[in-house]
Amino acid sequence: MLTVNRYKCCYCGACVGVCPTCSLELVETFIEVSADCKECGICTKICPVGALEVKA
Amino acid sequence: MSMKCDVVVVGAGPGGSMAAKAAAQAGLRVTLLEKRQEIGDPVRCAEGVGKRALSQIVKPEPEWIAAEVKGARIYAPDGTSIVMSEDKGGAEVGYVLERKVFDRGLAMEAARAGAKVMVKTRAIGLLKKDGAPCGVSAMRIGEPLEIEAPIVIGADGVESKVGRWAGIDTTLKLKDIETCAQFLVTDTRVDDQYCEFFLGNGIAPGGYVWSFPKGEKLANVGLGILGSRSKPGEATRLLKEFMKSHFPNGKVLEMVVGADPCSGPIESTTADGVMLVGDAARQTDPLTGGGILTAMQSGIIAGEVAAKAVSSGDVSKEGLKEYEDRWRADIGKSLARSYEFKEFFVKLTDEDLNQLIGSLNKEDIAKMDLRGMLRVLFRLNPRLLWELRHLVV
Ligand SMILES: Cc1cc2nc3c(=O)[nH]c(=O)nc-3n(C[C@H](O)[C@H](O)[C@H](O)COP(=O)(O)OP(=O)(O)OC[C@H]3O[C@@H](n4cnc5c(N)ncnc54)[C@H](O)[C@@H]3O)c2cc1C
Ligand code: SF4
Ligand code: SF4
Numbered sequence: 401m402l403t404v405n406r407y408k409c410c411y412c413g414a415c416v417g418v419c420p421t422c423s424l425e426l427v428e429t430f431i432e433v434s435a436d437c438k439e440c441g442i443c444t445k446i447c448p449v450g451a452l453e454v455k456a
Numbered sequence: 457m458s459m460k461c462d463v464v465v466v467g468a469g470p471g472g473s474m475a476a477k478a479a480a481q482a483g484l485r486v487t488l489l490e491k492r493q494e495i496g497d498p499v500r501c502a503e504g505v506g507k508r509a510l511s512q513i514v515k516p517e518p519e520w521i522a523a524e525v526k527g528a529r530i531y532a533p534d535g536t537s538i539v540m541s542e543d544k545g546g547a548e549v550g551y552v553l554e555r556k557v558f559d560r561g562l563a564m565e566a567a568r569a570g571a572k573v574m575v576k577t578r579a580i581g582l583l584k585k586d587g588a589p590c591g592v593s594a595m596r597i598g599e600p601l602e603i604e605a606p607i608v609i610g611a612d613g614v615e616s617k618v619g620r621w622a623g624i625d626t627t628l629k630l631k632d633i634e635t636c637a638q639f640l641v642t643d644t645r646v647d648d649q650y651c652e653f654f655l656g657n658g659i660a661p662g663g664y665v666w667s668f669p670k671g672e673k674l675a676n677v678g679l680g681i682l683g684s685r686s687k688p689g690e691a692t693r694l695l696k697e698f699m700k701s702h703f704p705n706g707k708v709l710e711m712v713v714g715a716d717p718c719s720g721p722i723e724s725t726t727a728d729g730v731m732l733v734g735d736a737a738r739q740t741d742p743l744t745g746g747g748i749l750t751a752m753q754s755g756i757i758a759g760e761v762a763a764k765a766v767s768s769g770d771v772s773k774e775g776l777k778e779y780e781d782r783w784r785a786d787i788g789k790s791l792a793r794s795y796e797f798k799e800f801f802v803k804l805t806d807e808d809l810n811q812l813i814g815s816l817n818k819e820d821i822a823k824m825d826l827r828g829m830l831r832v833l834f835r836l837n838p839r840l841l842w843e844l845r846h847l848v849v
Contacts (some may be wrong), residue, residue, distance in 0.1 A: 406579065412500055413615030414635055414715030417628045418683065426615050428492055446629060448637045448713040450689025 401455050402439055404431045408451035415443035416453060458602040461485040461572070463762045464592050465609045466579040466618050468495045471734025471751030472611030473562035474513075478759025479609075480569035484766055487603055488563065488571045489594060491578035496559030500614075500714030501599040502638060502676045503558075504651055504668045505748050507542065507550030513752050514565070520558040521551050522670040526649045527822075532813035533656035533806040541822050549651050552668045552676070553748075562752075577601065582608065582621045582730075588772075589622055589729040606771045608730050611755060614715050616736035622727035626738060630683035632719035634663050635746055637691040638678025640710035642666075643703045648838045654698075655809050662802040663686040663745075665698050677703060680716060680745055682802055691694070718742035718797030721788050727778045731758045739787065743794040743801065750791070754783040793847055800844055808840055 409431055416424045416431075423437040431451075444452040461484075465476045468490035476488040503522065510516055527541040528549045542550050567573050576597050583591040583602060591604040610618025614633075619626040646669055654665040662682025669675045679695050691713065699706055717738040725737040733739070734751025741747065761779040765771045772830070804812075815836040821829050834841050834848040 410711065410713040411498070412714040413613060413631070414713070416615035416617075417626075417715060417717070420627055420631060422617070422620050422627070425617075428576075439830060442630065444688045445686050446633060446635050446683050446715060447688055448635050448691035448715070450692070452688065 402433050402437050402443070403453050403455050405431065405451045405453070406430060408449050410449055412448065414446045414448060418446050419443050457596075457599065458604065459487070460604045461487045462605055462766050463487075463609060464489065464603050464605045464608040465571075466564045467610070467612035467736065468575075469559060469611060469613055469734060469751060470562055470748050471736070471755040472609070473559070473566045474752045475609045475611055475733055475759040475762075476571040477562070477569045478498030478756045480566060480571040482760060482763030484569040484763050486566070486604070488566055488573045489565070489577045489579055489592070490573070490575045493576040495563045495575065496556040499555045499712055499713070501553050501555050501748070502666055502668050502678055503553040503670075504524075504549060504746070505506050505551050505553055508549060509749050510732045513749065513756070514562070516551070517561055520553055520561055522554045523552045523648070523833065525549060525552065525719055527651070527668060529647070529650045529652050530813065531652065531654045532810045533658070534810045534814075536810065536814050536817060537651070538813055538816045539822055552651070552670050579612070579618065582618070589727070591724050606729060606766060608729060609737045609758050609762065610732040611734050611751070613735045614717060618730065618731065619725075619732045619736060621729040624724055624727055624732065625730070626722065626736065628683070628717055628719055628738070630686070632717065633683040634680035634716040634718050635683055635686050635691045636678055636680040636714050636716060637695040637841070638676055638712040639695065639699065639706070639708040640670070640674065640712070641677045641699070641703055641706040641708055642674050643706035644673055645703055645706070646673045647780035648673065655813075657806055659698055660694060674709075675704070676712070678712065680777060683715075716740050716745040716747065718745065718795070718798055721784065721791050724780070725783070726780050728773050729771045731761070731776055731779050733758045739783070739791060739796045741791060742798040750787050753786055757782045757786070796847060797844070811840065812837055
């Protein structure tokens, strides 16, 4: 599962731009993850603050 | 709730506001949507912009500008540096803006030209009739809202969805995006006169560190690294490392993170009833990461083309071709060239960077523009730069 650490996220939208399945949405100050997420982990690499993690 | 207009602009950054202003000035009924409750905040930018280039697009208001600089100083990994004067340093050097004030100022210009501005209003999809887009569906302060319009301009930044909704794949590969972190720093070590750039694979792999002064020993100190060389949290970690070595006593007043497209021009930025501008169209300069001016330029073109298309009644992809042609003629070539430079630059080792910058040490480059400097670089380092020879002539 992809988890978003809301206490770390600075709502910059970087992760949204790289998600190949368009599963992320930046709603002002929080990231929503849709059911289309394939847990590929691409978004976790781009996050400048390390707020995203794919957890087993 | 539902409403109607001639063009909906999604996103009130510099690209969206200029598009809305141009379309409104041409007589269209324009709605400008911004999902945030405050335009321009939080900032995702180092705020550097060329003086002359900005003035050619709008009349800069004094309150938009935090500082003016004399030029750019570029440091090689070994500490050697070169200086370029402000008017030659390219599109990112000259003024350091206050983006919060600047972005709101541009939205105000759009409003004064007649555009309706709606904040805390997020586009969530395209309305479609017979398969073709005819407006957007949105959430306005938690309530659904439908806005019918023959044309939608997607100016929705790095996180753009408008293109993807219209079938244009704007997803960025990790090698085509820079991930960034920045602190607003106050420190006696800040150089108030120059925008500084620090190169090195250790400090910013596939990118660079910058310090852009904002007056009185205050500066945006930040870095961008190539997405393909990043890992979770890497940009922030590297920035803290840089702070330790360069501004050990610096006090951090603000934190900024974000990402810059560096894909170069994408294949298509239009679809039936849809145009993309600025970061949404990936029109950011791939080498420098500068995207304020290109967003404004393409925004104006999109607004003008929208007016023509609405009055002719042809809002198909074909009918919007003028937008595609004009932005590619204006900025497309230089973006494509920058992309080639970036692809080359990210492969350079620290030794290469030291050699290149070191080779300029005895040359009088202060008054040279980028092209001139490249020519000199090529003359001095033909073997290293052989791959770029077609760009240098
Ligand atoms: C760290 C960093 C440093 C940079 N430094 C510089 C620099 O020094 N000089 C320079 O020229 N450029 C710089 N850039 C690039 C520059 O910030 C962008 O290129 C520029 O802001 C692009 O403008 P835009 O209007 O296309 O998009 P943005 O300014 O990103 O605006 C997009 C707007 O759309 C809104 N939006 C998104 N989705 C929706 C939706 N669904 N509904 C409604 N609204 C939506 C967003 O909230 C946002 O306000 C930097 C970028 C970063 C990340
Ligand atoms: S990239 Fe990280 S900080 Fe930026 S919006 Fe996504 S989760 Fe938040
Ligand atoms: S893990 Fe992959 S599919 Fe899931 S949100 Fe991140 S980038 Fe998208």
